Amino acid sequence: MSQMNGASSLVASLEAAGVDVMFGIPGGAILPAYDPIFSSSIRHILVRHEQGAGHAATGYAQVTGRVGVCIATSGPGATNLVTPLADAAMDSVPVVAITGQVPSVAIGTDAFQEADIRGITMPFAKHNYLITDPADIPRAIAEAFHIASTGRPGPVLVDIAKDALQKMTEFAYPTSVSLKGYKPKLAPDAQSITDAADLITQSSKPVFYVGGGVIKADASRELMELAQLLGAPVVTTLMARGAFPDSHPLNLGMPGMHGTVAAVTALQKADLLITLGARFDDRVTGKLSTFAVNAKVIHADVDPAEIGKNRFADVAVLGDLKHSIAALIPALKFALAKNRPDLTAWLRQVNSLKATYPLGYAMPTDGSLAPQYVIERLGKISGPETIFAAGVGQHQMWASQFVSYENPRTWLNSGGLGTMGYAVPAAMGAKVGAPDTTVWAIDGDGCFQMTNQELTTCALNNIPIKVAIINNESLGMVRQWQTLFYEGRYSNTSLESKRIPNFPMLAEAMGCVGLSCERPEDVDATIEKAMNINDQPVVVDFRVARDAMVWPLVAAGASNDDIMIARETAPDWDSQEL
Amino acid sequence: MAQHTLEVIVENSPGVLARVAGLFSRRAYNIERLSVGPTDNPETSKMDIVVNLEGHALEQVIAQLDKLINVIAIKEIVPNSAQPIVHDTQPDYQN
Known part of the structure; x- marks a missing residue:
């Protein structure tokens, strides 16, 4: 034990928790902590907006599998963290946020820069703390890291009153954490594994419905073994892209609102969903009452509250997915030895759909750029080790569809909350976590204008990310819905111009290299030029056709049976044997 | 619909009531009595x-x-039953 003030105790605790980097901005209430940060081994990256700090922590966590850390002052500093923390909650990302709070005697008095950030984050944070006694700091930090990173990961906020940072205290970091009300379950019950294996052997149309939990649990290798053992088709949700290689013949692609015909239809026609770390989100199921009506459900997840939340589970496998899948492999081998179902007809059906309805797009006839083509070339040229981070909207869906993901933790996006502006700061955090890997942000022009200020942070801190702006001078996804569902009345979705702002000049102003491209024949050379700049961030303004749409589409609230492959065009079901 | 009584043991720390009340509110569950x-x-x-x-x-x-x-x-207290159903939070219902 040693005597120090609360601020030093905080920084010593963060060091003891293994933090190597944090993203933040100082201010009055957190100021005492910034003094020991100045001499700490922890790298502090000074961002330009606290939202950037939060998403950067998320990007760092998604790429490394470690806890991402952000830090801000009280009041507006803390409230600016609300969006990224809500985002991290929806996508189960381990993040710890440290905020300064006004001095404890001022709490509740509407003091300058006071906001009840514990109360504000209570609805979505996995847990949070308000610390007014410096003696509580090490325990709170240890618990916060434990809670954020175990079980179903999530954001934890530690709010610390300024006087708690200033007062003297004894520092002793706890050697272990024990919480009466929190004991995540690692190993699944043996019976649930046997039941799951038995149910699988009774199925003739099984599908692996794979969610982001597989990536969180680092269970991709186990999934590969399980999928190959059974030889059943696999669908990877938006959060699970990369959990199973896109190039694998069993992979049908992404299910859901903009999923492939094969993935969506395989779920609809399945007699068994082997659900691994997925949560039957409305964007996947469409109208729930018509989702996979003939399927039984095995639901493996670490979060008991997900079992049966949206869809009844015939077999619940509760536990960490790495353990659960690892346990299922020998159990299934044993069960298959006695009774191996014949999946030949089922595989023929789904492969026929996959061959008949591949993802595709039309090249514009006027010589303008197809956004899908740009994204496809980005994926091809930069290769399967590259990390991609997307914003939210059309470009996000195309980035999920037209880049081939071969490895886990190479695809970052805001799946649950749908946070526009996620891409640039998340890419920044990803690059800090994986400095030797190429990181591309694929962003929309609408999204980019929400958080591009972090490019200054990147330029000044040697974080050379690459940004592809898919510039269609529109809030494209909303515009697409207006085209389809509001008779083309484009209320407030036009951003008016591909030239204002001048994105390459804006990039240059922030210390980045700015490039632009508007002809298909220039795409490859422009991407290669960007790939060869590694000492500075690069921004490429791809000026693309405005009217491109994301297909396939299951309209919001519609049944997955009503998937459209183009405007007013359904798949030709009569030609399919289903 | 039958009324069910849940007996919930919580840590005696500030903000716990707000956490429980907030959970019921945001998940759109009604509390009959608390x-x-x-x-x-x-x-x-x-x-x-x-x-x-x-x-x-x-x-x-x-x-x-x-x-x-x-x-x-x-614990779930079932009416007309001496033996309450215990939802043991450790380890089955934990996250």
């Missing part, structure tokens, strides 16, 4: 929560309540 009192252990409190829910919805309330870090144990 009382909070001390237990023999000064570190814990007991909440009796009466809800008008059955089956699946009741299971969801319990599972979601159990996710709150400050919730230690949940």
Whole structure:
């Protein structure tokens, strides 16, 4: 034990928790902590907006599998963290946020820069703390890291009153954490594994419905073994892209609102969903009452509250997915030895759909750029080790569809909350976590204008990310819905111009290299030029056709049976044997 | 619908009532009655929560309540039954 003030105790605790980097901005209430940060081994990256700090922590966590850390002052500093923390909650990302709070005697008095950030984050944070006694700091930090990173990961906020940072205290970091009300379950019950294996052997149309939990649990290798053992088709949700290689013949692609015909239809026609770390989100199921009506459900997840939340589970496998899948492999081998179902007809059906309805797009006839083509070339040229981070909207869906993901933790996006502006700061955090890997942000022009200020942070801190702006001078996804569902009345979705702002000049102003491209024949050379700049961030303004749409589409609230492959065009079901 | 009483042991720390009340509010569950009192252990409190829910919805309330870090144990008190159903938060209902 040693005597120090609360601020030093905080920084010593963060060091003891293994933090190597944090993203933040100082201010009055957190100021005492910034003094020991100045001499700490922890790298502090000074961002330009606290939202950037939060998403950067998320990007760092998604790429490394470690806890991402952000830090801000009280009041507006803390409230600016609300969006990224809500985002991290929806996508189960381990993040710890440290905020300064006004001095404890001022709490509740509407003091300058006071906001009840514990109360504000209570609805979505996995847990949070308000610390007014410096003696509580090490325990709170240890618990916060434990809670954020175990079980179903999530954001934890530690709010610390300024006087708690200033007062003297004894520092002793706890050697272990024990919480009466929190004991995540690692190993699944043996019976649930046997039941799951038995149910699988009774199925003739099984599908692996794979969610982001597989990536969180680092269970991709186990999934590969399980999928190959059974030889059943696999669908990877938006959060699970990369959990199973896109190039694998069993992979049908992404299910859901903009999923492939094969993935969506395989779920609809399945007699068994082997659900691994997925949560039957409305964007996947469409109208729930018509989702996979003939399927039984095995639901493996670490979060008991997900079992049966949206869809009844015939077999619940509760536990960490790495353990659960690892346990299922020998159990299934044993069960298959006695009774191996014949999946030949089922595989023929789904492969026929996959061959008949591949993802595709039309090249514009006027010589303008197809956004899908740009994204496809980005994926091809930069290769399967590259990390991609997307914003939210059309470009996000195309980035999920037209880049081939071969490895886990190479695809970052805001799946649950749908946070526009996620891409640039998340890419920044990803690059800090994986400095030797190429990181591309694929962003929309609408999204980019929400958080591009972090490019200054990147330029000044040697974080050379690459940004592809898919510039269609529109809030494209909303515009697409207006085209389809509001008779083309484009209320407030036009951003008016591909030239204002001048994105390459804006990039240059922030210390980045700015490039632009508007002809298909220039795409490859422009991407290669960007790939060869590694000492500075690069921004490429791809000026693309405005009217491109994301297909396939299951309209919001519609049944997955009503998937459209183009405007007013359904798949030709009569030609399919289903 | 039958009324069910949940006996919830929580950590006796500031903000716990807000966490429980907020959970019911944001998940759109109705609380029929709620009382909070001390237990023999000064570190814990007991909440009796009466809800008008059955089956699946009741299971969801319990599972979601159990996710709150400050919730230690949940018992369901079934009317006309001496033996309460114990939803042991450790380890099955834990996250």
